[in-house]
Amino acid sequence: MTELKTEHEPPQKLAMGKSMKRKEDPRFLQGKGNYIDDINLKGQLYMALVHSPYPHANILGIDSSAAMDIPGAVAVVTAAELAAHGVGWLPTFHGLDKQMVLATGKVLFQYQEVAACYAETREAAYDMAELVDVDYEPLEVVADPFKAMKDDVLLRPDREAKTNHIYNWNVGDSAGTDAALAASDHVVREHITFPRVHAAPLEPCGCVAEFDAMGRLQFYVTSQAPHVYRTALFMVLGIPEDKIRVISPDLGGGFGNKVPVYPGYVCAIAGALVLGRPVKWIETRTENMTSSFARDYHMDIELGASKDGTLTALKVNTVADHGAFDAAADPSKYPAGMFGIVTGSYQFPHAFANLDAYFTNKQPGGVAYRCSFRVTEASYLIERAMDILADDLGMDPTELRRKNFIRKDQFPYQTPLNFVYDSGDYEHTMDVALEKIGYQDLLKEQAEKRERGELMGIGFSTFTEVTGAGPSKHFDILGIKMFDGAEIRIHPSGSGIIRTGTKSQGQGHETTWAQIVAEELGLDPQNFLVEEGDTDTAPYGLGTYASRSTPVAGGALALASRKIREKARKIAAHLLEVNEHDLEWKDYAFEVMGIPSKRVTMKEVAFAAYTNPGDNEPGLEATLYYDPPNMVFPHGTYVAVVDVDRETGETKVRRFLAVDDAGTIINPMIVEGQIHGGLTEGFAIAFMQEIAYDEAGNNLATNFTDYLVPTSLESPHWETAATCTPSPHHPIGAKSVGESPNVGSPAAFVNAVIDALSPLGVRHIDMPLTREKVWAAIRTAENESPAAD
Amino acid sequence: MTGETQRQLPDTDFAVVEAPTTLSVSVRINGKVVTRDVEARTLLVHFIREEAGLTGTHVGCDSSSCGVCTVLIDGDVPVKSCTMFAVMAHGRDVRTVESLAVGGKLHPIQQAFWDQHGLQCGYCTPGMMMTSLALLGRNPSPSEHEIREGLSGNLCRCTGYNNIVKAVQQAAEMMAPSAAPEVSHD
Ligand code: FES
Ligand code: FES
Numbered sequence: 001m002t003e004l005k006t007e008h009e010p011p012q013k014l015a016m017g018k019s020m021k022r023k024e025d026p027r028f029l030q031g032k033g034n035y036i037d038d039i040n041l042k043g044q045l046y047m048a049l050v051h052s053p054y055p056h057a058n059i060l061g062i063d064s065s066a067a068m069d070i071p072g073a074v075a076v077v078t079a080a081e082l083a084a085h086g087v088g089w090l091p092t093f094h095g096l097d098k099q100m101v102l103a104t105g106k107v108l109f110q111y112q113e114v115a116a117c118y119a120e121t122r123e124a125a126y127d128m129a130e131l132v133d134v135d136y137e138p139l140e141v142v143a144d145p146f147k148a149m150k151d152d153v154l155l156r157p158d159r160e161a162k163t164n165h166i167y168n169w170n171v172g173d174s175a176g177t178d179a180a181l182a183a184s185d186h187v188v189r190e191h192i193t194f195p196r197v198h199a200a201p202l203e204p205c206g207c208v209a210e211f212d213a214m215g216r217l218q219f220y221v222t223s224q225a226p227h228v229y230r231t232a233l234f235m236v237l238g239i240p241e242d243k244i245r246v247i248s249p250d251l252g253g254g255f256g257n258k259v260p261v262y263p264g265y266v267c268a269i270a271g272a273l274v275l276g277r278p279v280k281w282i283e284t285r286t287e288n289m290t291s292s293f294a295r296d297y298h299m300d301i302e303l304g305a306s307k308d309g310t311l312t313a314l315k316v317n318t319v320a321d322h323g324a325f326d327a328a329a330d331p332s333k334y335p336a337g338m339f340g341i342v343t344g345s346y347q348f349p350h351a352f353a354n355l356d357a358y359f360t361n362k363q364p365g366g367v368a369y370r371c372s373f374r375v376t377e378a379s380y381l382i383e384r385a386m387d388i389l390a391d392d393l394g395m396d397p398t399e400l401r402r403k404n405f406i407r408k409d410q411f412p413y414q415t416p417l418n419f420v421y422d423s424g425d426y427e428h429t430m431d432v433a434l435e436k437i438g439y440q441d442l443l444k445e446q447a448e449k450r451e452r453g454e455l456m457g458i459g460f461s462t463f464t465e466v467t468g469a470g471p472s473k474h475f476d477i478l479g480i481k482m483f484d485g486a487e488i489r490i491h492p493s494g495s496g497i498i499r500t501g502t503k504s505q506g507q508g509h510e511t512t513w514a515q516i517v518a519e520e521l522g523l524d525p526q527n528f529l530v531e532e533g534d535t536d537t538a539p540y541g542l543g544t545y546a547s548r549s550t551p552v553a554g555g556a557l558a559l560a561s562r563k564i565r566e567k568a569r570k571i572a573a574h575l576l577e578v579n580e581h582d583l584e585w586k587d588y589a590f591e592v593m594g595i596p597s598k599r600v601t602m603k604e605v606a607f608a609a610y611t612n613p614g615d616n617e618p619g620l621e622a623t624l625y626y627d628p629p630n631m632v633f634p635h636g637t638y639v640a641v642v643d644v645d646r647e648t649g650e651t652k653v654r655r656f657l658a659v660d661d662a663g664t665i666i667n668p669m670i671v672e673g674q675i676h677g678g679l680t681e682g683f684a685i686a687f688m689q690e691i692a693y694d695e696a697g698n699n700l701a702t703n704f705t706d707y708l709v710p711t712s713l714e715s716p717h718w719e720t721a722a723t724c725t726p727s728p729h730h731p732i733g734a735k736s737v738g739e740s741p742n743v744g745s746p747a748a749f750v751n752a753v754i755d756a757l758s759p760l761g762v763r764h765i766d767m768p769l770t771r772e773k774v775w776a777a778i779r780t781a782e783n784e785s786p787a788a789d
Numbered sequence: 790m791t792g793e794t795q796r797q798l799p800d801t802d803f804a805v806v807e808a809p810t811t812l813s814v815s816v817r818i819n820g821k822v823v824t825r826d827v828e829a830r831t832l833l834v835h836f837i838r839e840e841a842g843l844t845g846t847h848v849g850c851d852s853s854s855c856g857v858c859t860v861l862i863d864g865d866v867p868v869k870s871c872t873m874f875a876v877m878a879h880g881r882d883v884r885t886v887e888s889l890a891v892g893g894k895l896h897p898i899q900q901a902f903w904d905q906h907g908l909q910c911g912y913c914t915p916g917m918m919m920t921s922l923a924l925l926g927r928n929p930s931p932s933e934h935e936i937r938e939g940l941s942g943n944l945c946r947c948t949g950y951n952n953i954v955k956a957v958q959q960a961a962e963m964m965a966p967s968a969a970p971e972v973s974h975d
Binding site: 024025030031035201673674675715718 | 828830831835838843844845846847848849850851852854855857885886887889890895899902903904906908909910911912913914915918933936937938940941942943944945946947948949950951952953954
């Protein structure tokens with residue numbers, strides 16, 4: 001190992017801010033990743049689920065005799081058997097509803113789990129699932145939330161409240177907003193839908209459950225939040241937590257899809273318990289696609305402004321389609337998640353957001369899909385509305401934004417919808433973007449093209465994200481406060497082990513966490529082992545989703561490192577035979593103030609901690625739980641440049657620039673990679689991916705031929721840049737970035753397409769902007785306005 | 790396996806499950822012949838993963854859409870191994886991701902994916918690299934568009950493809966016979 005040479009060099013960062021190649025990659029590159037389906041336990045059974053073909057039906061009977069005739073068949077379990085063991089319903093993560101493990105009396109959505117089949121082989125289990133004979137009595141289907149609100153058909157008679165209405169949530173000043181809108185020179189009114197989508201990680205979910213010789217549940221599972229799973233399993237199954245070990249191995253992507261506890265998991269555990277053998281269940285792609293969803297917000301917006309474009313008020317009314325169960329992953333105090341960020345990057349004197357959620361006969365879920373709980377919907381809405389307003393007022397969309405931005409000297413900024421933004425410099429970030437994209441030249445080019453009747457669009461999004469779900473005064477899941485734990489142990493030779501309650505799904509925690517600790521302690525990041533995902537060894541933490549890992553676990557790691565440094569200081573004082581107050585931490589070593597030759601490195605301290613600690617307690621380790629004081633608010637400006645083919649409706653994204661401000665960046669290479677990935681998912685939402693249902697409640701997106709995700713061919717080439725406004729309250733000033741591109745980009749894409757079509761008078765099209773939809777909008781506009789050429 | 794049991798099939802027009810037929814299948818995987826008695830309907834990907842114990846080849850969609858199960862057959866033909874029965878590979882050569890690194894030294898394609906940050910969760914990566922190898926076999930110095938076209942049967946949900954394209958470009962440079970003159974295909 002290279003020794004630190006800092007004596008005669010200017011201070012520089014040891015590990016943080018460097019594009020260090022990922023420590024985890026060699027195993028993935030060699031096919032040695034350990035994903036859920038790579039785990040096989042001795043004597044394991046395989047489980048397959050029976051799914052309902054009907055979206056809404058009574059179950060009159062289930063006959064499993066034919067299934068049990070399959071060679072290798074072991075058991076079929078239905079709701080009745082589960083009930084006999086006291087298991088039937090699961091609490092949802094925010095604890096406001098519960099969800100059937102297996103259909104109890106009736107099915108509420110297509111593909112709902114009806115029975116579980118256990119067999120000696122995977123093939124036999126699937127054969128069994130084919131042969132379980134379920135007698136259904138179809139019921140009237142309510143697939144539309146606007147129909148559900150009439151309560152003609154009661155979907156959830158099991159609930160006390162005899163209505164399809166789940167909750168109303170509102171925030172802000174209703175009367176003041178109405179008055180301000182009434183007094184505004186101009187009010188934009190638009191209905192904007194954010195369609196239902198799915199996270200679709202390439203690795204489906206799955207698990208292997210075993211009760212070991214001690215009667216202890218060893219549960220291997222694709223989980224973004226292993227500790228919460230352990231507590232949830234205690235709640236569902238009544239198994240004490242010390243008798244449960246949850247192990248989340250390498251995850252092939254998650255994006256929110258691996259947050260919920262799915263019925264299949266409970267059935268696998270129940271099977272392992274009753275049958276006395278390990279049970280493996282791996283989802284099919286169709287099961288994955290039909291198990292959860294995100295978005296599905298139907299939003300009515302009113303945006304008021306004065307003649308010069310100064311914003312006066314914002315009012316939002318939303319109908320949310322939650323499907324069969326209210327299984328949204330929102331914290332209980334925020335039933336609509338962080339939708340309150342809907343005022344975006346702008347100063348609003350008045351704002352009011354109202355949301356009503358309804359049950360329908362659709363798949364449940366409401367996962368935080370690459371987004372901090374509904375912030376994607378909010379950002380899309382305000383950024384779309386700003387463009388419509390700019391168009392109405394004949395203003396340049398960037399000038400409208402500039403005029404209304406929260407200024408950098410106004411932070412911390414209290415919004416009318418209850419968030420306190422920590423820091424930001426929106427104007428600077430936008431200026432960087434305008435310059436890098438060459439906005440003035442693009443405007444010229446666009447004007448020329450418009451002369452010729454060609455459709456070119458430039459679309460902006462200057463979004464603010466809210467991440468770092470953690471302040472326990474605001475956030476909980478199942479009532480558990482959303483903190484995160486970090487544990488660091490430094491070994492005598494100066495290497496160490498880092499454990500956190502988060503769980504990487506490809507975000508590169510093994511590298512990033514090592515960099516944070518290395519920077520804080522002046523040790524080599526290559527010499528840290530990072531371990532996550534095993535509840536026996538990792539400290540409690542709420543997991544990785546909603547861009548919370550770096551803001552919360554990253555903070556915990558920095559503070560745990562500093563705790564170690566304080567202990568190290570005492571040992572260093574002993575080694576240097578000075579008072580600890582005479583030492584300063586300088587250039588990654590303890591130095592006697594004013595005497596640069598008298599210093600000890602952390603490596604030397606580490607060795608001494610185990611060999612010669614003086615009067616100090618031996619050892620060098622720390623565990624710390626971090627409960628952040630506030631959330632963090634990354635922001636960015638995204639620009640999309642598109643050409644739309646007037647004849648075919650095809651959109652070509654010619655350029656896309658993302659300028660992100662995520663505060664302090666730990667590994668620029670990893671950050672850039674995440675931005676690329678998020679932009680591609682944002683592109684998918686804008687142009688192709690949608691879980692569509694027909695009126696009869698049939699799910700039309702159950703595999704990758706119907707649910708389109710972009711390939712390398714249609715994905716645009718991404719350009720990125722960064723500005724840096726550190727978070728003032730975070731230990732290292734870090735915000736987060738993984739979800740910003742998915743939150744910020746759909747609006748930029750749609751704004752660009754609508755900008756392209758604006759000469760024809762097109763004002764809005766709901767996503768996804770497929771060729772057919774754009775083509776139809778062009779044809780309609782041309783037919784309606786004969787003036788257009 | 791469970792081929793021998795006699796049983797009564799239900800009286801129905803659909804979902805007739807034939808008694809599994811067991812066949813002896815031999816496939817040369819990464820130079821080693823693997824012979825197993827398997828059900829005729831066993832997919833090649835399951836043969837590779839479960840019979841040969843090589844878990845680097847993944848399953849993502851089980852319907853030939855995602856490409857995470859891609860292996861090379863008979864040298865350089867990329868095949869989605871969820872699309873092929875194991876018996877169809879009987880007597881043939883299969884190459885998986887496990888064959889790339891030799892003696893602990895990464896293959897140029899692996900090195901390039903690492904250098905260029907061409908992976909995040911790593912689930913698509915083995916299939917992506919096998920397809921890339923086949924592509925470079927056909928076209929040793931592809932343009933960006935040719936790379937994107939060549940990889941369009943392999944999905945990645947994490948990287949957004951930019952860095953995968955760069956990785957393939959770097960691998961092309963690393964694998965080019967240094968003596969040969971550079972040829973541009975742009
Ligand atoms: S698993 Fe073979 S193509 Fe997806
Ligand atoms: S790296 Fe995760 S799917 Fe490609």
